[in-house]
Amino acid sequence: MSPTKRTSATEPTDGFAELKLDADLRETLKKLDFHTPTDIQREMIPHALQGKDCLGQAKTGTGKTAAFALPMLQNLTPGESARALVLVPTRELASQVDDHVRMLGKRRALKTVLVYGGRRIRQQIEQLKKGPEIVIGTPGRVLDLMRRKTLDLSQVKLAILDEVDRMLDIGFRDDIRRILRSITSKHQTIFVSATIDEDIRKLAHSFMHDPVEVNVSRDALTVEGIEHGFVTVDPRDKFQTLLGLLKHESPTLAIVFTNTKHAARRVAERLKRNGVSCLEIHGDLMQSRRERVMSAFRKGQIQVLVATDLASRGLDVMEVSHIINYDIPEEASAYVHRIGRTARMGQSGYAVTFVTREQGSSLTEIEKLINYELPRFEAPWVIQREPEPPPEDATADQPASAAPVRYRETLRRNDELEALGVRPQHRTLGSRFRSTRRRRFGR
Numbered sequence: 001m002s003p004t005k006r007t008s009a010t011e012p013t014d015g016f017a018e019l020k021l022d023a024d025l026r027e028t029l030k031k032l033d034f035h036t037p038t039d040i041q042r043e044m045i046p047h048a049l050q051g052k053d054c055l056g057q058a059k060t061g062t063g064k065t066a067a068f069a070l071p072m073l074q075n076l077t078p079g080e081s082a083r084a085l086v087l088v089p090t091r092e093l094a095s096q097v098d099d100h101v102r103m104l105g106k107r108r109a110l111k112t113v114l115v116y117g118g119r120r121i122r123q124q125i126e127q128l129k130k131g132p133e134i135v136i137g138t139p140g141r142v143l144d145l146m147r148r149k150t151l152d153l154s155q156v157k158l159a160i161l162d163e164v165d166r167m168l169d170i171g172f173r174d175d176i177r178r179i180l181r182s183i184t185s186k187h188q189t190i191f192v193s194a195t196i197d198e199d200i201r202k203l204a205h206s207f208m209h210d211p212v213e214v215n216v217s218r219d220a221l222t223v224e225g226i227e228h229g230f231v232t233v234d235p236r237d238k239f240q241t242l243l244g245l246l247k248h249e250s251p252t253l254a255i256v257f258t259n260t261k262h263a264a265r266r267v268a269e270r271l272k273r274n275g276v277s278c279l280e281i282h283g284d285l286m287q288s289r290r291e292r293v294m295s296a297f298r299k300g301q302i303q304v305l306v307a308t309d310l311a312s313r314g315l316d317v318m319e320v321s322h323i324i325n326y327d328i329p330e331e332a333s334a335y336v337h338r339i340g341r342t343a344r345m346g347q348s349g350y351a352v353t354f355v356t357r358e359q360g361s362s363l364t365e366i367e368k369l370i371n372y373e374l375p376r377f378e379a380p381w382v383i384q385r386e387p388e389p390p391p392e393d394a395t396a397d398q399p400a401s402a403a404p405v406r407y408r409e410t411l412r413r414n415d416e417l418e419a420l421g422v423r424p425q426h427r428t429l430g431s432r433f434r435s436t437r438r439r440r441f442g443r
Contacts, residue, residue: 019045021076024107032103038063039216040192043073048190052209055201056192057215060340061316062100064192068160072134073101075158078109081131082151084158087139087179089166091116091287092294096316097162098136110134115141117149125150139167139175146182156183158190159207164200165193165333173203180207189404194340195333195369196382225343228351229375235356237383242326243274244381246304247351250320253297254316255305255345257338259327267326278304311332318344318357325353332365352377409413 015036016026029035034394037045040058047054048071058064072084086101088094094116101112113127114160121144128135128150135142135151145151159180167176180189189208193200196215204211234240246254258264260280268280279293279302297305298317300428307315309329320342329335335353342349353374355363367373 011329015042018073020049020345021045021070025070025074026103028104028107028423031397034188034434038067040214041065041067041070043066044192044212047214047388048188048210049074049187051075052256053105053188053204053211054190054192054357055204055208055213056190057196057217058192058194059217060194060217060337061344063164064194065097067085068162068190068192069097069101069104072158072160073105073108073110075107076110076133078133080133082128082133082135082153083156084160085142085153085156085161085179086134086136086160087142087167087176088136088162089138089170089172090310091118091138092290092310093163094136094138094317095291096228096321101134101136109151112136115145116287117141117378118290121145139179140395142179143175146179147192153179153182156185156187158188159183160172160190160192160412162192164191164203165195165197165249166337168199168203169331169333170322175204176203194336199327223390225348226339227349228353230353230355231377231382233354233356233382234385237385239270240324241354241381242267242324243271243276244383245324245379246271246276246308248351248379249350250382251350253300253317253320254304254322254324255320256304256324256326256381257304257329258308259330261308263327264306264308271304275303276304278305278306281310283310291429309338314346315341317341318347320344321349323393326354328353328359328362329366330362332362332369336370352434399410420428 016029016034019037019042021029026229037329039062040056041063044054044067048068054068056067058067065402068086072086076083086097088097094114098112098114111132111240112134113124113130113132113136115124115128115135116142117138121141124141124145128145146153160178164176167173168184173294189204189211191200191204191208194217211214221336231241242256243295256267256278258267261284264280264282280292281293285293293305294315300319306326308392323339325335325338325344329338339351341347342351353363353366364372
């Protein structure tokens with residue numbers, strides 16, 4: 001999410017000078033070895049510096065945070081409490097944005113405060129009393145603080161919604177409207193996202209005045225450095241295929257995405273039993289635990305992170321080399337954000353999606369969204385299974401010793417459950433229904 005780093009040995013020109021950024025911000029960028037703005041930064045920063053409302057769309061991993069953070073740092077005045085509000089969908093993204101703002105604003109006397117759930121609200125209230133100029137948080141906690149009369153947004157000069165599509169996906173639409181309506185002073189509004197649809201445009205035009213729309217995606221929502229495709233797998237073979245992939249590819253850091261918290265726990269447990277260094281992250285973990293998991297992943301203490309879509313936003317780890325969609329995402333837009341965790345800032349990356357025979361329509365929806373036909377990978381680690389013949393007709397002539405069709409089907413389902421690590425629990429009618437006599441005597 002940062003500007004592009006220098007890649008040549010020669011002394012580069014300062015590409016940020018033409019954007020009319022202040023000298024101290026350019027000096028900070030130079031110290032951080034950032035010299036050339038990305039497309040979204042080059043296009044959006046001049047408009048944002050002029051105070052215009054902006055609707056910015058760019059691929060994941062192309063520096064959207066700096067595109068709004070640098071103008072915010074330049075336009076704010078130190079000493080004015082709660083003049084900028086940055087709303088994000090997840091705690092992890094809030095923490096990441098805060099890190100970037102602090103890094104870019106080292107030479108500015110501006111304070112930030114993080115407000116999100118999972119942390120003691122009293123501590124956040126005490127930090128708000130110190131008058132930070134920038135408030136970064138999730139909609140739920142921001143509303144909570146507003147109800148407690150400890151956060152006053154009436155004088156906000158700049159409202160920023162980062163990853164606005166994700167906020168709408170997870171149900172923050174009404175919260176966003178309440179928050180933006182509470183800003184009564186004249187202010188600037190900026191929306192940034194990897195995908196923008198009509199719902200986002202309607203929301204933007206409800207709270208913006210003649211917004212400038214900046215789209216640098218160029219019809220493709222994924223970055224060029226990602227080699228991504230799919231493999232066809234049988235549901236019973238997904239885990240063994242995952243093990244084979246990890247053994248064959250030996251990724252530097254890999255993220256395995258599942259659609260549910262239960263699946264994330266189950267896959268992580270099985271990977272650990274097979275000697276893979278991994279941890280899982282999902283919404284059921286306490287915030288302190290989530291932070292420890294992310295810290296271990298960033299430091300390379302674990303090789304694999306098993307995650308729900310919680311981690312597809314706000315996870316900026318440059319060393320992630322492989323993305324594995326163990327479960328094909330339920331929403332096509334989630335695919336863009338999942339694979340955007342690799343090939344950050346011009347690096348290369350690899351992403352593969354496990355697709356069962358019944359999920360062809362989901363794959364098509366993804367391809368339509370990204371305007372790209374995903375190739376099918378033919379890899380040695382993919383387990384090939386012959387299609388099962390159709391079940392025999394129950395009315396057909398069968399030997400007397402043949403088991404009933406429903407019994408054979410039950411055994412097949414049990415095999416599939418055991419392959420997923422779930423042991424079927426066999427019950428009899430007697431275990432489900434107690435006789436009158438047993439109920440009477442409490443047995």
